[in-house]
Amino acid sequence: TSLGDLVLDLDVDRCPKTSENFLKLCKTYYYNFCSFFNVQKDFIAQTEDPTDLGTGGESIWARLPPSGSAGDEHGRRHFKAELGAQKEHHKTLNHSRRGTLGMAVSEGKSGSQFYLTLADGLSELDGKHVVFGRLVEGFEVLEQINEALVDEQGRPLREIRLRHVVVLDDPFPDP
Known part of the structure; x- marks a missing residue:
């Protein structure tokens, strides 16, 4: 980020579709220069919709050529949120810890908009x-985001951007 590095560990086993979507978007530079537009102290820091449509962004599958199959399991712009995994693993896939990585869900679907929690519990x-990862390094940066001065809509007065995203490990084949 413009404030320093954040290192995330994704739960690729229990949230494979969400993790694959996030990793592939990262690898295509989709999130580069994306800003945290909604920072609510001791709650969440949410990224903007990179498409600027206000619809939660788009999945990696919307950025690929159509496969030709009418029943594409991933959908296109949005994909079915992995909320079942959240229920099945509720003791560990939850928002109990600061630095939880979540994918925003609207009407049971996700696109690309994600957030980090800024507090425990x-x-x-x-x-x-969908909780699909955790912050493992950069808690001091997360605290700087939490302490950012914001306007009445939660927009930081000094822009906080994702400068560059680096994928260290991607277990999914590239499309």
């Missing part, structure tokens, strides 16, 4: 959004 988000 945010159980009110459990089951509503």
